[in-house]
Amino acid sequence: MESPRKKYRPFETVRLPDRRWPDARIERAPRWCSVDLRDGNQALAIPMNVAEKHELFQELCRIGFKEIEIGFPSASDTEFNFTRELIERELIPDDVSVQVLVQAREHLIRRTIDSLKGARRAIVHLYTPTNPAQREIVFGLSKEQVLEMAVAGAKLIRKLTDALPETRWQLEFSPETFVLTEPDYALEVCEAVAKAWGASAQRKIILNLPLTVEAGTPNTHADQIEWFCRHLSNREMAIVSLHTHNDRGTGVAATELGLMAGADRVEGTLFGNGERTGNLDIVTVALNMFSHGVDPHLDFRNLGRIREVYERVTRMSVHDRHPYGGDLVFTAFSGSHQDAIKKGMDRRGKIGHDALWDVPYLTIDPKDIGRSYEAIIRINSQSGKGGVAYVLDREFGFDLPKLMHPEVGNLIGKHADQLGKELSPAEIHDCFRQNFVNVARPLELMEFSSTPISKEAVRCQAEVRRHGQVLTLTGEGNGPISALVHALESKGWANFSLKDYRSHALTAGSESSAAAYVSLQAKDGRTVWGCGVDANIELAGLKALVSAANRLG
Structure with missing residues (x-):
């Protein structure tokens, strides 16, 4: 490869020598907003039909999302009609706010507000291009023109929503793309939009700071978020929201550090579906919190069912190694790992299941998300004595003496090697019985x-x-x-x-x-x-x- 110095440049960072976020901890759940039905749906090769969107919306409500971005109603009749159907058929729970996206254009804003009439709670998500590449290359606008467009959009939304007091309205504003926008300018636009909305501690505005293109390391994102929070003229007027993507493979880390840096809210999707390399995976962030004793206020006790719904309506698949949801994430093939897991599980059985979780290699108890212990250890030619003993014990009740483990493990490992494949529990059991149990010859x-x-x-x-x-x-x-x-x-x-x-x-x-x-x-x-x-x-x-x-x- 040729030297990249002539083609690419380092990521611009903010100066924050007294940063505080490295000493912070995530001790409570943020406000969550699912964008599966909008950001996730627009990234699908075959977008969801109306019935599939209804099914996923209901699943998101069951999980416990209180804010759900349901679409871009000014973009198409299908999106508009879906929004109206949810409202008119009273399918939105009383404590759930539906969120819709709109550009800062008058006819689109008016169409968007029309789509939301009669909703109990609604968030209008306004966005404008603020980073140099988008405002100059894509739209051909100056900084002043972008700021004027954003303020005009916020004022119109305020005017139209003030005329519909039966709905509890909230404005969300996204400077697109925040992380690639000059920090002072992003702050200036957000302050101006907040003023146009009349934001205060009682009438909060959601300031969503998109990492739409992940361009830097997670620590630089945290610096940007902390800098923004510390420089807002009135921090109490704003709910600072994160919207990370995964272009560099660190969307989860960027979100977690962003929360440590002062953000209040997180937007993302189930299993990270989204444009290019995907949106933030809310499942992973929420269960990471759960594994540290923080209640995420989202219900993933039956993650298998959630995955089944997700895969069916999106036609996407969850990777075998995907955190928490993948088929192999609670599986150990390595002999040393299997032995450690078996010992940890055995110890937990002795000290009681109310004790703090402390099983080697498993960050959470699989049962907490509807997974079973039987899938934890799987056997191939690389597996060890502990794994085989674990399967025979958990699946078939054979509590082999520890000194017997090597002999049984070696024989079954050789059998797997001869077959050149992973052995199922039934195959392990059959091999054990044929070679060790009630052997009657000669x-x-x-x-x-x-x-x-x-x-x-x-x-x-x-x-x-x-x-x-x-x-x-x-x-x-x-x-x-x-x-x-x-x-x-x-x-x-x-x-x-x-x-x-x-x-x-x-x-x-x-x-x-x-x-x-x-x-x-x-x-x-x-x-x-x-x-x-x-x-x-x-x-x-x-x-x-x-x-x-x-x-x-």
Whole structure:
């Protein structure tokens, strides 16, 4: 690539040596405004039809948005009619303000106000081009002409809305694009528009400062927002609003730092739909707050349903790695990650689910947004022992002894490698059962009985099949398992020692009620595990012994 110095220039920053935002924290939710139905819709290859817009509007209301930009009613009859339909059919909740966009042109403003007649609460969103490229290249206007146009638009909106007192009106003004506009000039235009509207602490104006094109790093955006807030002549008259895009991939960070810098309000869309690389993703910002203990006042408890509605009406898809909403965001393939998650989840089960969330690699509890634990760990050839054990435990109730994890994990990892794909929980379970559970070749336990011969010993009789031959064996020991080991030794089939035994009731599955695990060590030092499953916990232990003996070879 050629040197960019001749073609591009550094981003102009404001001088703010005493910036305060780096020490600030986000401790409360901002006012949220969804622009899915306007900014999001205009970016779709196939815009939503009226029925789809209605469905998404209702979903946004269910989530809890109190301000929703529903369209650009002066731009087309479709947009105008949709606005009228919401109002005339009384589909707007009493506590929700509908917002519409309009340019500072008289005929467009009049058409816009007509579209909103009868609404209980309405925000008129006025915008004018203020940055040099737009005002000079696109519109051919001077600074003075742009300021005059903005003020005239605000005055007309005030005149028309004052004549309709049955509606609670609010003006929003956007200097387009704020971050590329000279700071002093952006402030001058905003102050003039606020004055024309008659803004005060009782009659606030929304001053929306668009990062329509993300041109600098998030910290420079925060500097601009703090500079603007500190230089407003009357901070109490304004609700400072953010509208970030994602051209540099840092729209979320720019918004969060902008809130730390003093902004009060955030505009964005579900999952970041919007022009070019998209608008701000409100889901991510809201759930980031949630993960820090701040109530966002938006309900994402069923994020899967919200995603389903979004994907259906927009015909867009949420990326597998998209924060919070993607299919893989609560999934670990890496063995070390899986092991850490399993330990964290196990610990949480012991200390109680009311404790502070502290599970490695998971910033929030998946259950809080309607996701399940079963999808957290998925197994491929790179997965480790902890992940396999987690799936077998959570999905099928097999609480494997920790010392058994490596043997099971290695075998199932090799199986995934041979298949060259991720294994489903069912495939993991099948592989585990085939290789560890009730293994009956070459030795099969067919019948077993035991009787006490003293307080500390039992005698057993076992009917077994080995290489097709059925034999009856007897043995003695301090329990059924040791008695069976003695019986096998009498035939020279027990070239091993018993190292470990565990058992538990199964918490999943219906055909059996107990699982047992036995570890055997061969004379050459090799150690293997076997698992037995049976309705009778004693027989489960005996089957585990036989499974381990068969696996030892």
